[in-house]
Amino acid sequence: MSTPRRSSQGIGGKDTQQPNKDDALPSELRAKDADAPTTSEVDDYLASKLLHPSFGGDPTFSKGLERANENTIPQIQVSPLQGQFLSVLVKSIGAERVLEIGTLAGYSTSFLSRALPAHGQIDTLEINDLHAKIAQENFLESDLFPFPKIHLGPALSTLKKLQIPEEGPYDLVFIDANKDQIKDYFIESLRLVRKGGTIVVDNAIRKGRIVPSAKDDPTIEVNGLRDLFDWIEKDGGKTVLSSGIQTVGAKSWE
């Protein structure tokens, strides 16, 4: 396992800096077509066309973000389109039980919950009291059903104590917290998710820094992610079938 050296992040495990509007646009494309829209502009277009009134277009979801902002909670949640992608995922695999690691103010949780059937279950893990409090207010405001259960405390100890729900294992786990323990979160998630279930790991690219280079100076987040990728490589497909997707857009290259 590699040694942590430095961190580039705020508490949420994501860069707190606002992404530069153009920084995720492939330079090859920018060089060929200086007038090409930025990836954020494309996100705006897609959002204007695709956000559903009960999901990304739900005004209570936006109000939840405002409440988070008023309480100086960092704006490091998924984008509306990413959130709605989680909803699509929940529905397309017919998920009934979802586990989330990293609640923040409950924005992604709201998308996950809204996509579940009424008899479903959603558990979300958060270390920060204020984040949990605001998330709880946001869940009430959005009248979520199933109502997300917040487990306050360090995610790894919560995960180790968490039992497989009586109705059956989780169908989907969304991992979106600190990256330095991500391999452990992943392994615990494997214990809790059903065979054939889905685990989504957010922010696994670090603007490309996961790739070792001659001038390598990995952050603790990059080291954490590399530990996970090494584990998956070593597993050799015995336990998991995985893929990696680079995204661009309002949340930059991730």
Ligand SMILES: C[S@@+](CC[C@H](N)C(=O)[O-])C[C@H]1O[C@@H](n2cnc3c(N)ncnc32)[C@H](O)[C@@H]1O
């Ligand atoms: C990127 S934010 C989650 C964003 C949220 N999933 C969303 O998209 O709306 C990460 C969250 O993980 C929490 N977190 C960081 N370290 C943690 C830990 N060790 N245990 C539990 N939660 C942790 C942070 O407090 C923060 O609220």
